[in-house]
Amino acid sequence: MAHLTDKIRTLLGEPAYAGPLGEAPLDDPACERLLRLLSITRDDELSCEAVFNCLDEYVDCLEGRGDTAGRDLLVAHHLSFCADCRDELVALIHALESAADY
Ligand SMILES: [Zn+2]
Structure with a gap:
């Protein structure tokens, strides 16, 4: 090796x-x-920045309220191996849940 x-x-x-x-x-x-x-890694791989920029749309898509213009599969693929973006997704979901409680 x-x-x-x-x-x-x-x-x-x-x-x-x-x-x-x-x-x-x-x-x-x-x-x-x-x-x-x-x-x-795929040829059409999204960068962390691209994923970060559409996480709110992705959450809406997960909740059946939005559309990521076909990027949801690419975002899901990226999230499958990128812990940093998963952390951002979890933080966003927690923030949205907290805001919904008020
Ligand atoms: Zn990432």
Whole structure:
């Protein structure tokens, strides 16, 4: 796996691991995570920013009140592997539930 690590590091233009005071190492678990994410990435993948910008529409769509212009499947796909966007979705849902209580 070290050979693959070096190849990915080279492709990403990453310097060799500088030790405990340097950048986070591109170690084997990080490489495996990167490769897993690359394997599930679609050609029409949405960015986190694009997902964030349509989360309110996505929540409306989940509740049967709106339309994401066909992006709901792409948003759902992105949410299946992006913890940051899932956190944003949960925060939005909690905020909407709190607002509905008043
Ligand atoms: Zn995301």
